[in-house]
Amino acid sequence: MRIFWLYFRVGVMNELQxxxxxxxxxxxxxxxxxxxxxxxxxxxxxxxxxxxxxxxxLLAVVGVYTIMGGLINMAIQPNMQRLMNEVQDGTLDYALxxxxxxxxxxxVREVRIWxxxxxxxGAVVLGVAVAQLGxxxxxxxALAFAAALLMGGLLIYSFWIIATTGAFWVVRMDNxxxxxxxxxxxxRWPVTIYPEWLxxxxxxxxxxxxxxxxxxxxxxxxxxxxxxxxAGALTVALLGFARxxxxxxxxxxxxxxx
Amino acid sequence: MSGVLNMISFYLTTMKTAVVVQFQYRVSNYxxxxxxxxxxxxxxxxxxxxxxAQGGAVGGITAGGFAAYYIVxxxxxxxxxxxxxxxxxxRIQRGQLSGQLLRPLHPxxxxxxxxxxxxxxxxxxxxxxxxxxxxxxxxxxxATPTDVVAFALALACAYLIRSIFLWILGMITFWxxxxxxxxxxxxxxxxxxxxRLLPLTLLPPWAQTISNFLPFQWxxxxxxEALIGGYSTQHLLLGLAAQLxxxxxxFAVLQLVWRAGVGRFTSVGN
Numbered sequence: 001m002r003i004f005w006l007y008f009r010v011g012v013m014n015e016l017q018x019x020x021x022x023x024x025x026x027x028x029x030x031x032x033x034x035x036x037x038x039x040x041x042x043x044x045x046x047x048x049x050x051x052x053x054x055x056x057x058l059l060a061v062v063g064v065y066t067i068m069g070g071l072i073n074m075a076i077q078p079n080m081q082r083l084m085n086e087v088q089d090g091t092l093d094y095a096l097x098x099x100x101x102x103x104x105x106x107x108v109r110e111v112r113i114w115x116x117x118x119x120x121x122g123a124v125v126l127g128v129a130v131a132q133l134g135x136x137x138x139x140x141x142a143l144a145f146a147a148a149l150l151m152g153g154l155l156i157y158s159f160w161i162i163a164t165t166g167a168f169w170v171v172r173m174d175n176x177x178x179x180x181x182x183x184x185x186x187x188r189w190p191v192t193i194y195p196e197w198l199x200x201x202x203x204x205x206x207x208x209x210x211x212x213x214x215x216x217x218x219x220x221x222x223x224x225x226x227x228x229x230x231a232g233a234l235t236v237a238l239l240g241f242a243r244x245x246x247x248x249x250x251x252x253x254x255x256x257x258x
Numbered sequence: 259m260s261g262v263l264n265m266i267s268f269y270l271t272t273m274k275t276a277v278v279v280q281f282q283y284r285v286s287n288y289x290x291x292x293x294x295x296x297x298x299x300x301x302x303x304x305x306x307x308x309x310x311a312q313g314g315a316v317g318g319i320t321a322g323g324f325a326a327y328y329i330v331x332x333x334x335x336x337x338x339x340x341x342x343x344x345x346x347x348x349r350i351q352r353g354q355l356s357g358q359l360l361r362p363l364h365p366x367x368x369x370x371x372x373x374x375x376x377x378x379x380x381x382x383x384x385x386x387x388x389x390x391x392x393x394x395x396x397x398x399x400x401a402t403p404t405d406v407v408a409f410a411l412a413l414a415c416a417y418l419i420r421s422i423f424l425w426i427l428g429m430i431t432f433w434x435x436x437x438x439x440x441x442x443x444x445x446x447x448x449x450x451x452x453x454r455l456l457p458l459t460l461l462p463p464w465a466q467t468i469s470n471f472l473p474f475q476w477x478x479x480x481x482x483e484a485l486i487g488g489y490s491t492q493h494l495l496l497g498l499a500a501q502l503x504x505x506x507x508x509f510a511v512l513q514l515v516w517r518a519g520v521g522r523f524t525s526v527g528n
Contacts, residue, residue: 020436027439035446042456046316047308175289182296189300193307195394198299 453479
């Protein structure tokens with residue numbers, strides 16, 4: 001935990017030097033949000049519900065999608081990109097020789113603090129959606145939402161660790177980034193609208209369903225205990241597998257100085 | 259006359275180089291193309307869901323019609339990949355433009371030729387993707403030979419239009435280096451008003467009117483509809499003429515901005 005805070009503070013200080021980037025990030029977040037809302041409005045010009053979800057409920061999905069996207073871009077993806085580059089260049093040694101857990105180190109080295117703008121934008125959208133829904137969000141719903149969001153984040157993190165660890169075998173993994181970003185976009189809509197084979201992929205291969213749809217379900221009175229339990233079990237399993245796979249990958253690594 | 263011949267030979271050589279280079283990176287190219295397929299599949303699934311909820315069709319487009327639209331979309335999108343404004347940013351930041359300025363040829367010719375050559379690899383790789391998509395989503399498509407010819411011409415024009423306008427956009431880098439937000443605003447407008455996000459007939463009328471004054475629809479919506487929309491020959495010819503108009507007008511603007519921009523351009527360290 002101390003290591004996490006240390007790296008976090010350094011990362012934040014580093015980024016705070018570039019304040020103009022805040023405004024650029026804000027502008028980009030607003031453009032992305034505008035496109036998302038326009039897309040939603042266009043669809044609902046032609047229908048009143050999409051697979052049982054109303055426009056306001058889908059606004060909540062957009063909110064969760066934006067929050068989770070901000071989290072990924074702030075903390076997960078930059079670390080994984082750096083790891084991929086270092087495996088390619090053979091400079092990972094510097095991280096491995098540090099006297100702390102290697103998986104922890106490689107997971108917390110980078111933080112893009114301006115992405116916080118995305119998280120805030122998403123939270124505002126989510127807040128507006130929940131207020132419009134007028135549903136009473138009790139303590140349980142709020143807790144379930146927080147738990148689902150946390151597990152979704154951990155699942156995406158595990159997916160990234162597993163995918164990036166693949167770099168130990170195939171070296172060049174840069175395109176996985178494009179692939180992930182393309183597929184993450186599917187989270188803008190509830191995964192239940194996709195054909196079944198795609199739903200399975202979006203649930204278990206690339207856990208977009210648990211990252212976005214399930215937390216949104218928690219706030220729209222759709223979440224069942226079974227789903228939440230499944231998310232919990234999968235999170236534990238995937239975290240464990242990621243850990244095991246990372247260690248196996250490390251054994252294959254031969255650095256520049258080794 | 260020899261000028262024209264030289265130009266043709268320049269284009270052929272550059273295109274050949276592009277084919278050879280890009281074919282080496284075929285796996286990389288393929289992963290990229292697969293990632294790109296996610297986008298139209300998402301749109302397709304959303305609109306198919308809407309169509310089903312509305313009793314089979316939205317604005318006269320059935321599920322099979324949407325499938326046809328978004329599968330043709332994948333080809334149009336691939337043809338529409340051109341030298342990006344982000345490439346311009348890098349070109350200017352790294353001072354690569356200085357070298358290109360020394361050549362006796364306008365640098366746009368190199369970009370046009372190189373990306374055009376790349377298309378041969380792209381289309382070759384695209385065929386199996388299209389076949390799989392067609393098997394999964396069952397498009398309804400009835401194109402006449404005239405439609406196919408018009409489609410091919412429309413694709414070529416779309417490629418030129420998008421190249422020219424993104425080149426103009428990229429040249430903003432001559433004046434300021436913080437350009438990413440401007441680029442993204444442009445891309446957002448293009449997404450909404452070109453037919454990339456949805457067939458333009460589904461836009462509200464006021465938005466359709468706006469898109470009539472912009473070049474975007476000629477790069478996505480028109481080529482796609484030329485193949486699948488059942489347009490009359492007259493409609494097709496008018497559309498192609500409009501595309502040509504945008505090519506000529508766009509090129510004139512490009513030349514103006516280019517002259518003004520190069521005058522401002524200074525490079526360090528060469």
